[in-house]
Amino acid sequence: xxxxxxxxxxxxxxxxxxxxxxxxxxxxxxxxxxxxxxxxxxxxxxxxxxxxxxxxxxxxxxxxxxxxxxxxxxxxxxxxxxxxxxxxxxxxxxxxxxxxxxxxxxxxxxxxxxxxxxxxxxxxxxxxxxxxxxxxxxxxxxxxxxxxxxxxxxxxxxxxxxxxxxxxxxxxxxxxxxxxxxxxxxxxxxxxxxxxxxxxxxxxxxxxxxxxxxxxxxxxxxxxxxxxxxxxxxxxxxxxxxxxxxxxxxxxxxxxxxxxxxxxxxxxxxxxxxxxxxxxxxxxxxxxxxxxxxxxxxxxxx
Numbered sequence: 649x650x651x652x653x654x655x656x657x658x659x660x661x662x663x664x665x666x667x668x669x670x671x672x673x674x675x676x677x678x679x680x681x682x683x684x685x686x687x688x689x690x691x692x693x694x695x696x697x698x699x700x701x702x703x704x705x706x707x708x709x710x711x712x713x714x715x716x717x718x719x720x721x722x723x724x725x726x727x728x729x730x731x732x733x734x735x736x737x738x739x740x741x742x743x744x745x746x747x748x749x750x751x752x753x754x755x756x757x758x759x760x761x762x763x764x765x766x767x768x769x770x771x772x773x774x775x776x777x778x779x780x781x782x783x784x785x786x787x788x789x790x791x792x793x794x795x796x797x798x799x800x801x802x803x804x805x806x807x808x809x810x811x812x813x814x815x816x817x818x819x820x821x822x823x824x825x826x827x828x829x830x831x832x833x834x835x836x837x838x839x840x841x842x843x844x845x846x847x848x849x850x851x852x853x854x855x856x857x858x859x860x861x862x863x864x865x866x867x868x869x870x871x872x873x874x875x876x877x878x879x880x881x882x883x884x885x886x887x888x889x890x891x892x893x894x895x896x897x898x899x900x901x902x903x904x905x906x907x908x909x910x911x912x913x914x915x916x917x918x919x920x921x922x923x924x925x926x927x928x929x930x931x932x933x934x935x936x937x938x939x940x941x942x943x944x945x946x947x948x949x950x
Contacts, residue, residue: 649897651712652677655738656896657730659721659783660748662686663698664855665802668885669745670703672893674712678743681734682707683719685750690718694753698856721748721779724786731786741790743896746827747802748779752857755820769819776823780830788838795842798896799834802888803827803849806931807908828908835906844905846895850888851912851930852881881933887911887922894918 651673658670662684670682684700685692700716707714717733719726734741751772756764780801791797805815807828815821831847838845852858854869862872862879873879891914895901898918912929914920921927 649893650677651743651893651896654678654742654896655681655734655740656743656745657681657683657734657741657787658745658747659683659719659779659787660746660750660802661703662692662700663696663703664747664749664857665850665853665885665888666745666747667698667703667706668853668887668889669747669800669802669892670714670889671706671710672886672889673743673896674707674714675710676893676897677711678896679713679715679738680704680707681715681717681730683717683721683730685718685720687716687718692750694750696856721783722774724782727782727786731790734787735790740794741787741797742794743798743800743892744783744787744791745800745802745892746780746783748775748783750775750779751820751823755817757816759817761818764817764819769817772819773823777826777830780827784830784834788834788843792838792841792843797838797841797843798901799831799838799843799845800892800895801827801831801834801845801847803831803847805849806910807832807847809931809934831908832906839902839905842902844895844902846904846906847908848888848891848895848914849908849910849931850885851883851910851928851933852879853888854882854884858882878933878937881928881930883911883922883926883928883930884924887915887928890920890922891915891918894920 660666661670661682704714704716754768754772828847834845888911891911
């Protein structure tokens with residue numbers, strides 16, 4: 649699987665799924681622009697240590713070419729400048745991954761709209777929805793200049809799952825269901841240009857924040873299963889990255905146009921595995937848990 653010569657933009661690549669996706673695109677040989685608000689010189693509101701420079705260096709170390717560009721995707725002029733730079737430097741954009749999020753500290757589980765902090769909820773929606781639309785507005789005209797472009801809208805939960813499960817906050821629920829719909833909507837506009845749009849969800853992802861929540865690291869993550877047995881089916885951020893790389897390398901990827909996909913489902917279709925050789929399929933597992941009559945929370949595994 650080679651993406652040598654391809655140019656990708658992973659919007660929201662500081663950590664988590666975005667970093668995993670950028671890494672796997674780099675491992676396949678792509679040039680990858682990675683964006684986010686946290687740099688070695690400036691922290692975002694997250695106040696975390698991961699930076700876009702680290703992500704770009706990882707892309708390069710794995711065989712691609714990583715380019716870090718500090719970008720606030722709520723600021724149209726910054727996104728426009730980013731796309732103009734890609735056009736100027738490479739004259740093409742083959743893959744756009746919209747993974748901008750930033751809402752980890754803003755949602756409140758199990759609170760109806762009248763109890764949820766209004767300002768935080770509205771800020772979450774702007775970060776989760778407006779950023780994706782702003783980025784698509786400026787980047788898709790470059791992507792469709794060559795046939796075969798790929799847009800991936802990253803979300804939490806498949807369309808089928810989210811359609812019948814309340815995600816335990818009106819704001820979080822709306823954010824994640826909207827991105828699934830966005831992937832479908834863009835597919836209608838991109839198909840006449842020979843481009844493909846999908847929405848994609850990881851399963852229970854061992855992001856930096858998730859590992860910290862369980863008090864473990866990637867090298868001992870299984871220790872967390874003592875407290876949460878279902879964590880055994882979790883996956884690294886690189887797993888969803890391999891899903892994106894497989895889609896981008898598939899000459900028949902248009903067959904997926906408009907669909908809501910999962911990392912586990914695409915692993916089954918394309919045959920890739922996670923870094924440890926496993927092939928977790930979180931949403932199939934969740935369906936089996938629910939069929940057995942066991943309760944599940946918003947993570948989908950309890």
